[in-house]
Amino acid sequence: MREDLHVAVVGATGAVGIEMLETLEKRNFLIGKLTPLASARSAGKTLPFRGEKIAVQELTNDSFDGVDIALFSAGGGISKEFAPAAVEAGAVVVDNSSAFRMDDSVPLVVPEINAADVARHKGIIANPNCSTIVTVMALYPLHQAFGVKRIFASTYQAVSGSGAMGIAELKRQVGEINEGREVSREVYPHQIAFNVLPHVDVFLDNGYTNEEMKMVHESRKIMGLPDFQASVTCVRVPVYRAHSIAVSAEFEKPVSVERAREAINAAPGIDLNDDVTSNGYPLPLESAGQDNCQIGRIRRDCAMENGLSFWVVGDQLLKGAALNTVQIAEEVAKL
Amino acid sequence: MREDLHVAVVGATGAVGIEMLETLEKRNFLIGKLTPLASARSAGKTLPFRGEKIAVQELTNDSFDGVDIALFSAGGGISKEFAPAAVEAGAVVVDNSSAFRMDDSVPLVVPEINAADVARHKGIIANPNCSTIVTVMALYPLHQAFGVKRIFASTYQAVSGSGAMGIAELKRQVGEINEGREVSREVYPHQIAFNVLPHVDVFLDNGYTNEEMKMVHESRKIMGLPDFQASVTCVRVPVYRAHSIAVSAEFEKPVSVERAREAINAAPGIDLNDDVTSNGYPLPLESAGQDNCQIGRIRRDCAMENGLSFWVVGDQLLKGAALNTVQIAEEVAKL
Numbered sequence: 001m002r003e004d005l006h007v008a009v010v011g012a013t014g015a016v017g018i019e020m021l022e023t024l025e026k027r028n029f030l031i032g033k034l035t036p037l038a039s040a041r042s043a044g045k046t047l048p049f050r051g052e053k054i055a056v057q058e059l060t061n062d063s064f065d066g067v068d069i070a071l072f073s074a075g076g077g078i079s080k081e082f083a084p085a086a087v088e089a090g091a092v093v094v095d096n097s098s099a100f101r102m103d104d105s106v107p108l109v110v111p112e113i114n115a116a117d118v119a120r121h122k123g124i125i126a127n128p129n130c131s132t133i134v135t136v137m138a139l140y141p142l143h144q145a146f147g148v149k150r151i152f153a154s155t156y157q158a159v160s161g162s163g164a165m166g167i168a169e170l171k172r173q174v175g176e177i178n179e180g181r182e183v184s185r186e187v188y189p190h191q192i193a194f195n196v197l198p199h200v201d202v203f204l205d206n207g208y209t210n211e212e213m214k215m216v217h218e219s220r221k222i223m224g225l226p227d228f229q230a231s232v233t234c235v236r237v238p239v240y241r242a243h244s245i246a247v248s249a250e251f252e253k254p255v256s257v258e259r260a261r262e263a264i265n266a267a268p269g270i271d272l273n274d275d276v277t278s279n280g281y282p283l284p285l286e287s288a289g290q291d292n293c294q295i296g297r298i299r300r301d302c303a304m305e306n307g308l309s310f311w312v313v314g315d316q317l318l319k320g321a322a323l324n325t326v327q328i329a330e331e332v333a334k335l
Numbered sequence: 336m337r338e339d340l341h342v343a344v345v346g347a348t349g350a351v352g353i354e355m356l357e358t359l360e361k362r363n364f365l366i367g368k369l370t371p372l373a374s375a376r377s378a379g380k381t382l383p384f385r386g387e388k389i390a391v392q393e394l395t396n397d398s399f400d401g402v403d404i405a406l407f408s409a410g411g412g413i414s415k416e417f418a419p420a421a422v423e424a425g426a427v428v429v430d431n432s433s434a435f436r437m438d439d440s441v442p443l444v445v446p447e448i449n450a451a452d453v454a455r456h457k458g459i460i461a462n463p464n465c466s467t468i469v470t471v472m473a474l475y476p477l478h479q480a481f482g483v484k485r486i487f488a489s490t491y492q493a494v495s496g497s498g499a500m501g502i503a504e505l506k507r508q509v510g511e512i513n514e515g516r517e518v519s520r521e522v523y524p525h526q527i528a529f530n531v532l533p534h535v536d537v538f539l540d541n542g543y544t545n546e547e548m549k550m551v552h553e554s555r556k557i558m559g560l561p562d563f564q565a566s567v568t569c570v571r572v573p574v575y576r577a578h579s580i581a582v583s584a585e586f587e588k589p590v591s592v593e594r595a596r597e598a599i600n601a602a603p604g605i606d607l608n609d610d611v612t613s614n615g616y617p618l619p620l621e622s623a624g625q626d627n628c629q630i631g632r633i634r635r636d637c638a639m640e641n642g643l644s645f646w647v648v649g650d651q652l653l654k655g656a657a658l659n660t661v662q663i664a665e666e667v668a669k670l
Contacts (some may be wrong), residue, residue, distance in 0.1 A: 154489030207634025231638035299542025303566035
């Protein structure tokens with residue numbers, strides 16, 4: 001393993017980019033050189049990294065000379081435009097956008113589940129959708145125990161999923177309401193403060209949103225289960241940075257809550273927080289800033305045989321984005 | 336039909352009680368005399384009704400002399416203690432608590448669905464749980480079209496479900512956060528501002544909460560479907576007064592979105608708000624203060640045959656409580 005990697009972070013000044021830098025530092029990723037990249041608007045800003053201030057450079061097709069690993073989190077358009085240049089320059093791209101996720105030649109990886117897929121990359125590895133990551137972190141250990149067939153799920157997604165703009169929108173609207181002013185909207189089509197919006201990402205012809213169908217398609221690819229089914233309603237809620245998902249899951253084999261807990265306890269990256277007698281269950285407020293996802297409220301589903309219902313929460317900016325991306329980069333560094 | 340009914344409202348100063356008085360006035364309920372009742376603490380306060388200020392009286396066993404209809408919304412304990420006295424005095428009790436809902440001798444009524452059940456009352460008629468009412472308002476017309484078997488549902492429940500105290504808790508916490516002060520908790524076991532809590536009502540031995548199982552048992556009784564199944568996760572969200580529910584429903588017969596919409600359009604008390612091309616779907620903020628529930632996001636469920644997924648929203652204080660109670664009282668007045 002090389003210890004002097006040159007790592008570029010594309011979208012370094014965004015909500016996920018900032019978490020990426022912090023995560024690289026916290027996990028002692030073996031960086032010899034860090035190059036934060038962003039749009040011309042952000043170039044020249046400095047970002048803290050290992051006690052230094054590092055200047056943000058403008059992203060261009062020439063940004064990737066000598067870069068070993070490029071972490072992209074600046075939206076699908078930027079990834080489509082610049083990832084080929086990064087690969088051309090010899091970098092391995094770990095992309096947090098949806099641009100390449102369903103491309104057959106691109107591994108889609110949650111390292112706790114399918115780290116081995118990293119080895120078959122052809123220059124680009126995709127980081128899954130945030131609510132999908134959090135859901136499969138709970139679902140996969142249960143799948144290994146019981147064999148998952150399908151899920152019915154509803155999400156409670158934080159505004160951080162829309163980046164720094166989403167966080168700013170909720171804060172601003174709360175302030176406007178507090179001061180009795182008219183509520184302004186820039187990011188969401190409706191007020192998000194003191195409201196919930198059953199609308200994340202664009203609507204598709206089948207009536208589901210793109211975000212909802214990602215849970216179907218990306219979960220299949222990550223878990224290697226082409227027949228997996230999911231009916232999901234994705235909902236934006238006025239929470240700042242962790243996503244919660246309520247899941248009813250149907251399995252092939254008979255289930256038990258005790259064995260489900262054992263499976264979770266043996267699984268990496270997810271903690272059991274399930275003691276309802278003392279009001280213990282995962283909360284987005286408490287998961288914010290935490291690397292591990294949390295699962296609780298595990299119970300036998302009362303509307304299906306071989307079913308379990310549960311509640312899983314994970315920090316959208318960390319396991320849902322920056323942390324998972326850095327974990328993939330760690331797998332790349334091992335190759 | 337008598338036009339000079341003497342109506343008592345028990346819990347008149349609570350969040351639901353206040354809505355009951357407004358609803359009685361708005362619907363021109365045929366009241367000759369109104370008696371607002373509450374605890375000794377609230378006695379002597381006045382409440383506005385038809386342009387007058389009416390003094391709140393202390394609730395005692397002697398409060399019901401001459402009362403024709405008593406609307407109770409002061410919690411299950413008060414209902415159990417005082418409803419028998421009201422019935423003894425000759426009043427018909429419409430009870431918004433859970434005290435008598437599952438009693439075989441007590442009709443449990445959503446007038447749009449089972450108004451006829453009112454006629455078999457023996458002194459008490461129960462008003463269902465708020466999230467159950469909103470859910471069945473959408474589900475029953477679809478059941479009539481396709482025959483419902485089971486649902487998987489997740490709720491997004493407003494703090495008004497915990498009464499005026501819940502509303503005050505969210506407001507206070509937002510203010511405390513805004514001022515950088517420590518967040519205080521009185522109603523909920525965890526902070527509700529900028530958080531979601533998968534915990535409404537008490538936990539039962541099967542791992543579900545009482546609120547979640549109400550959706551099973553009360554829906555069966557209201558719709559007259561003893562085999563109906565429901566797996567529900569009830570979640571409190573930082574919204575002030577309307578409940579939202581994401582539902583995946585399985586039916587006996589083949590479904591179509593078009594026929595589902597026709598069924599909804601023909602049903603009383605629920606409006607179709609389902610034009611995703613213009614970001615049209617029900618929102619709790621817009622349903623607040625509205626009598627009718629709204630349904631949207633109707634789509635063929637992609638994880639089951641004969642399934643529909645949808646999103647339904649209703650004002651918890653109105654259709655979820657005060658309005659439905661007054662509608663039941665209107666049915667009583669017709670007897």
